[in-house]
Amino acid sequence: MTDAGTLTRADLAEKLHEQVGLSRADSARLVERILASMCEALSEGENVKISGFGTFVLRDKGERIGRNPKTGVEVPIAPRRVLTFRASQMMRDRIVRAG
Incomplete structure (x- = not known):
């Protein structure tokens, strides 16, 4: 792994x-x-x-009203597609044990 504790493509290739x-x-x-x-x-x-x-999951988020935290002004947030990651139970168990 690199110094910053991030696994990179190069690290994966080297492990392979x-x-x-x-x-x-x-x-x-x-x-x-x-x-x-x-x-x-x-x-x-x-x-x-x-x-x-x-699992990498795609979700479509609908339009909604947001608020500018500085000014408090309401602004519409456009609909968009977002990518989320849901760790498997096996991965969650390994992370808990490692921590």
Whole structure:
């Protein structure tokens, strides 16, 4: 992992190289292909479920009225699609034990 405690694409590719034995270039290409497949599915409106890890879920949020916290003025918030992540129970259990 990088110094900031963030797992990057390069870190994933390096783990793949070390644990599976693929070349670094092949490992990097595989990580890119997996992420591209996930992005494509999400852009087509599909949810992405990775068993034991979690689910990336698309939700359509309707228009609503928001309030500017500084001025208190009400403003309409346009409808939009948002991406959320729901961790699997297995992942939540691992995070609780690690903390």
